[in-house]
Amino acid sequence: MFAGALLVVLFSACSEQVADEITVAAATETAEEFISRANVELIDLSRQSGAAGWVRATYITHDTAILAATSQERYAEWHSGMVQQALAYEGQDLSAETQRAIDLLKLGTSLPTPNDAAKRKELTQIATELGGMYGSGQYCMGNDCKSLSDLEEIFIESRDYDELQEAWEGWRTISPPMRGKYARYVELANEGAGELGYGDLGAMWRARYDMSPAEFQNETVRLWEQVKPLYEQLHCAVRAKLGETYGEDKVPQDGPIPAHLLGNMWAQEWGFIYDIMEPYPGVSDLDVDSTLQTKDYSPQEMVRSAENFYVSLGMDRLPDTFWERSQFTKPRDRDVVCHASAWGLDGGNDLRIKMCIKQTYDELRTIYHELGHNYYQSAYKHQPMLFQGGAHAGFHEAIGDTITLSMTPEYLNEVGLIGSAEESEEAVINRQMQVALDKIAFLPFGKLIDEWRWGVFSGEITPQNYNQSWWDLRNKYQGIAPPSERSEDHFDPGAKYHVAGNVSYTRYFLARILQFQFQRSLCEIAGHEGDLASCSIFNNTEAGAKFHAMMAAGQSEPWQDALEKLTGTREMDATAIIDYFAPLMGYLKEQNAGRSCGW
């Protein structure tokens, strides 16, 4: 799956025999020899963990839980052993490349386990179970059981306050049973992180950004402050329209928005309420959904459309095995993890996506997003295993998203997905609203998920206030509130995939900002003139080559170097996203004049 999944895949399995051999060999090896052995051993380990991880995610049963947990356990043992051996090279004057490889080896797991066989087993089992509970979660009303996909459908279609509330509460019945397991996972993973020299698991996750964990935390605050004014304007306009739609008794105009009215199970992206928010109704044809349905696009055709975009940039077609081994649709006969992911198995030679594709524009964009991961994995497959990864996890998430910014009306029209590409000022605002409902609305959500987890891992948030602190953050950042009273009998964080699945989340927050920075530079290379929002790099091989060059470096160098090569700057910076939405910001301020914004 994506960068996160990629780590799970890359670094999730090994064999006990391998670990034994290693202990003997270490003392006689130079640091360079040690790293090249790690790179070689990782090839087999990742093949094995990839196979176990894939079969687990596409076939959730008691047996695949055993296979997946065992493979994770074996990898964890190998990893602990290697980190121990790497200590021998501390204080030596190593080349920058070897030092970087050692640092990355140390960080090479998102689930550090204690170096104690029983605890290691317990943690990998809990992690596997939590992922399975999420993947097979459903809400039953009598005999009528609804999967997450079914419930998400209600968020897309329904404008009935009570029906939405039931779907919202229904999905959250899957997570209270996770609570105790989650608390134990926190204890054990913290212990594992401590043994690797990190204060807690949150500090370890934050250590992956070529700066200190504290500096990184400050970076996220700085970036959030840059984009906050944009979010506040959007929130204000959305709350007003929802007040008109559902009544101001249901949506008070001076408080947070009820979390179930935003067209999405987690209120993370709001694109499905575009019908309510459309600034100039009827002015533009942005209805890709209806084309997909009228032309009855198959999942394969939707994936082909995304592949064609990358090919138009000069990248290769996907291998035959991609088409043979991917999961495009939800199997009818078994539980799978439907949450979309991209896999770079076998050192990037065996690319796959795993999705339960539906005929919507939202899903089409997710396909473009997932292929961004696959093309990244393919671009860096020539790197040694320890350098196979995104410059940082946010880069991995940003590649495909950058491509979605090129899905302009002009592009969509050219490939037959909309009937006309209207260019009036009003049409521009409509389109900006459509994009902002996803990309701007997401920002506070992208920030708060890990803020909650960092607090949990550091002990600031305890099991006694898991849910309260979650809703405090949802209120503080997003200005949303649960539709009904929540308590510590609930465990709402667990109803989000990445929390149950142990995937860090700040990557998505960073990606939402970085993708505009990438796009600004790519559009300059493409010689685009005019607003950034009207730029599509479709068919531009020069921009494609520059993008690909950055991707090919993988994580072999600090992300600041990768960013500088593409954009000329070493800092993540939100000015590109702010410039992009300047026209919408003007419109929103006009709409909000006289309203009292905030919550």
Ligand code: X8Z
């Ligand atoms: O998890 C994803 C991707 C897979 S890497 C579908 N995303 C986040 C989410 O769904 O919560 C993409 C946007 C944010």
Ligand code: ZN
């Ligand atoms: Zn992703």
